Amino acid sequence: MSALFEGYEAAPFKARRDRLSKRLDGALALVPAGGTSSRNFLAQAYPYRASSHFLYLVGLPLIDGMLVVDGDEHTLFLPKAPDDDALWHGAQPGHQEIAERTGCRVVHINRLADALGGQRVATVPAPDPITRARQSALLGREVTPGRFDEADLPLVDGLIALRSVHDEAAIGGLRRAAAVTTAAHLAAMSVTRPGMREADVRAAFDGIVVAENLEYAYGPIVTVHGEVLHNSAHGNRIDKGDLLLADVGAEAEGGWAGDVTRTWPVSGKFSTTQREFYEVVLAAEEASIEAVKPGARYRDVHLASCRALAAGLVDLGVLTGDPAELVADGVHALFFPHGVGHLLGLDVHDMEDLGDRAGYAPGRKRAEQFGLSYLRLDRDLEVGMAVTIEPGLYQVPAILEAPRFRELAKGRVNWERLRDFADVRGIRIEDDVLVTDAGREVLTAEIPKTIDALEAIVGSRA
Numbered sequence: 001m002s003a004l005f006e007g008y009e010a011a012p013f014k015a016r017r018d019r020l021s022k023r024l025d026g027a028l029a030l031v032p033a034g035g036t037s038s039r040n041f042l043a044q045a046y047p048y049r050a051s052s053h054f055l056y057l058v059g060l061p062l063i064d065g066m067l068v069v070d071g072d073e074h075t076l077f078l079p080k081a082p083d084d085d086a087l088w089h090g091a092q093p094g095h096q097e098i099a100e101r102t103g104c105r106v107v108h109i110n111r112l113a114d115a116l117g118g119q120r121v122a123t124v125p126a127p128d129p130i131t132r133a134r135q136s137a138l139l140g141r142e143v144t145p146g147r148f149d150e151a152d153l154p155l156v157d158g159l160i161a162l163r164s165v166h167d168e169a170a171i172g173g174l175r176r177a178a179a180v181t182t183a184a185h186l187a188a189m190s191v192t193r194p195g196m197r198e199a200d201v202r203a204a205f206d207g208i209v210v211a212e213n214l215e216y217a218y219g220p221i222v223t224v225h226g227e228v229l230h231n232s233a234h235g236n237r238i239d240k241g242d243l244l245l246a247d248v249g250a251e252a253e254g255g256w257a258g259d260v261t262r263t264w265p266v267s268g269k270f271s272t273t274q275r276e277f278y279e280v281v282l283a284a285e286e287a288s289i290e291a292v293k294p295g296a297r298y299r300d301v302h303l304a305s306c307r308a309l310a311a312g313l314v315d316l317g318v319l320t321g322d323p324a325e326l327v328a329d330g331v332h333a334l335f336f337p338h339g340v341g342h343l344l345g346l347d348v349h350d351m352e353d354l355g356d357r358a359g360y361a362p363g364r365k366r367a368e369q370f371g372l373s374y375l376r377l378d379r380d381l382e383v384g385m386a387v388t389i390e391p392g393l394y395q396v397p398a399i400l401e402a403p404r405f406r407e408l409a410k411g412r413v414n415w416e417r418l419r420d421f422a423d424v425r426g427i428r429i430e431d432d433v434l435v436t437d438a439g440r441e442v443l444t445a446e447i448p449k450t451i452d453a454l455e456a457i458v459g460s461r462a
């Protein structure tokens with residue numbers, strides 16, 4: 001059996017295509033898998049990752065394939081491998097085998113233009129520019145990320161409706177991603193000791209993810225400079241006194257993402273000031289997790305963290321004032337500048353390629369206020385949605401030294417008191433949360449996050 005079909009079952013994908021076709025309002029849907037890209041020369045390709053929409057509907061990474069859904073008829077238009085391909089890559093399943101396995105018709109891709117001719121076609125842009133150029137040529141209009149033609153909307157909105165509420169197969173994928181992510185975080189925590197480099201801890205994550213024969217869902221962040229939000233460098237020495245922030249998630253078979261952040265002391269022991277700031281972030285995370293339930297508005301889930309952070313910083317004497325007022329004015333955002341999370345699914349920021357049409361309910365718009373403007377999601381939660389909850393607390397020089405924020409902070413930030421917390425640059429705590437009838441299920445609950453649990457595990461295998 002070809003590795004392509006390992007663990008593959010056709011039924012969930014057919015069910016999704018059937019549900020989608022009911023939403024297409026008579027249009028044909030054209031969903032591209034996308035192509036490869038290369039470094040230096042063509043044959044040296046980067047690892048291939050099919051478009052998430054294609055994976056959602058087909059379940060197989062069929063390079064350069066295109067799916068056409070036309071009522072009950074589901075057709076995969078696929079290229080044929082060159083004659084000498086088997087020499088380099090081994091025998092691959094032929095079109096007939098793919099047809100039998102998937103239940104789709106399979107047709108050579110050079111017949112696609114004729115098949116579409118003269119019909120109303122809805123599409124979504126492929127992740128790569130070469131495939132998008134092909135889509136543009138096929139449809140005789142510009143296919144561009146983030147901009148949709150009126151004709152595309154039934155497909156775009158259908159995908160948003162389906163993909164934002166996970167079916168059983170999807171939840172299985174998310175659980176698998178969470179399980180491997182959990183094992184990887186436990187391994188990384190337990191090997192951490194002063195004198196290592198960030199890369200040594202990253203290697204402990206790799207050890208688990210690679211041995212599971214998986215990839216990461218996004219570029220791992222493992223850093224003692226957590227205040228750089230998307231820090232991708234791993235070259236620093238990690239020392240006693242440092243907090244290490246690790247934002248690392250595995251991608252399960254089929255493409256499902258895990259997305260977890262933990263912050264732990266390199267020495268295995270929090271300092272008093274680190275402990276105080278950490279407890280504030282943990283209380284914020286718990287407040288937002290508690291707020292996750294069917295019908296809750298995600299912006300309110302975000303604001304629960306903002307209020308808890310502001311209240312915690314007031315208690316510590318770093319902020320002065322009424323927490324609700326501090327949040328309303330955006331003062332908390334000097335320390336917590338990003339949104340509390342996002343949808344989670346086949347993409348780590350699920351469906352971000354569809355822009356705020358996916359993340360924001362109709363009629364809702366992004367706020368302009370600093371902090372709230374970075375909130376990626378503002379929908380009412382439904383059973384079956386998966387979201388991350390990830391408040392953080394950072395000392396970002398570019399924010400704390402900027403004149404406009406100094407002005408906002410006037411009389412409300414106690415700078416002298418803040419200096420006591422110089423040994424905290426960045427703390428974030430992030431879990432993956434599924435919305436259930438009962439409220440919520442934290443898929444990544446087994447990863448230590450209380451101070452006691454972290455102090456017990458860090459360095460235990462170093």
Ligand SMILES: [Mn+2]
Binds near residue numbers: 388390
């Ligand atoms: Mn995240």
